[in-house]
Amino acid sequence: MTTFDLAMTDELLSTTRAVRKRLDLDRPVEQSVIRDCIDLSQQAPTGSNKQGWRWVVVTDVAKRQALADLYRQGADSYLGEAKQAAEKRGAAQDARVFDSAMYLAERFQDAPVHVIPCIEAGHIPADAPRRAWIGLGGSIFPAIWSFQLALRSRGLGSCLTTLHLAREAEASALLGIPENMVQIALLPVAYTKGTDFKPAKRPPIDDIIHWDHWDA
Numbered sequence: 001m002t003t004f005d006l007a008m009t010d011e012l013l014s015t016t017r018a019v020r021k022r023l024d025l026d027r028p029v030e031q032s033v034i035r036d037c038i039d040l041s042q043q044a045p046t047g048s049n050k051q052g053w054r055w056v057v058v059t060d061v062a063k064r065q066a067l068a069d070l071y072r073q074g075a076d077s078y079l080g081e082a083k084q085a086a087e088k089r090g091a092a093q094d095a096r097v098f099d100s101a102m103y104l105a106e107r108f109q110d111a112p113v114h115v116i117p118c119i120e121a122g123h124i125p126a127d128a129p130r131r132a133w134i135g136l137g138g139s140i141f142p143a144i145w146s147f148q149l150a151l152r153s154r155g156l157g158s159c160l161t162t163l164h165l166a167r168e169a170e171a172s173a174l175l176g177i178p179e180n181m182v183q184i185a186l187l188p189v190a191y192t193k194g195t196d197f198k199p200a201k202r203p204p205i206d207d208i209i210h211w212d213h214w215d216a
């Protein structure tokens with residue numbers, strides 16, 4: 001029987017954060033570590049075992065700059081307004097997230113590696129039922145999270161972002177991504193400054209579980 005070191009496993013699961021300000025933008029990242037983490041991510045589940053994932057890994061400086069510009073076009077008005085709204089309603093954790101997100105938006109091009117997970121979606125018509133889109137996202141997000149966990153266990157960090165998707169077509173043109181592939185996210189990846197991340201505050205567990213019936 002395989003036994004896991006529960007303390008280590010639970011720490012990995014509870015401290016893998018969206019890392020922005022603590023990405024080490026000056027330290028190079030080896031291609032091999034990205035390969036290993038993507039390799040591990042392929043053990044994630046996919047609907048009908050389709051495994052329709054592809055990963056575009058960008059290290060070229062000019063392309064990172066162009067992606068960062070596209071990200072900012074998607075992010076700019078949204079992040080500033082969201083931070084102000086969070087401050088207004090006294091949501092300190094949210095305000096911190098948006099402050100950190102604004103920092104990332106400024107420095108995005110400096111992350112040594114940009115990773116864009118994509119999934120094949122040529123078979124899904126635009127008016128497909130909701131379950132089809134859930135199945136599509138559900139067939140790549142587990143792999144993305146596995147990739148992020150694998151990074152964390154090796155001393156790297158990342159932040160799952162989606163704001164560049166407002167400019168998905170331009171990013172596809174930049175990187176030659178074919179039309180049948182949907183971009184799902186853009187992750188800046190780097191070694192982290194320190195590795196002592198903490199669990200985040202989340203709602204009490206009994207507020208989100210319904211045993212046997214919604215009202216229970």
Ligand SMILES: Cc1cc2nc3c(=O)[nH]c(=O)nc-3n(C[C@H](O)[C@H](O)[C@H](O)COP(=O)(O)O)c2cc1C
Nearest residue numbers: 016017018019097101104159160161162163164200
């Ligand atoms: C679907 C999705 C989209 C996200 N998009 C962005 C984004 O565009 N920019 C960003 O800085 N963070 C983005 N995030 C990261 C969240 O802000 C972050 O996960 C959340 O604040 C919780 O922080 P934690 O992961 O450290 O617990 C996204 C996360 C998810 C799951």
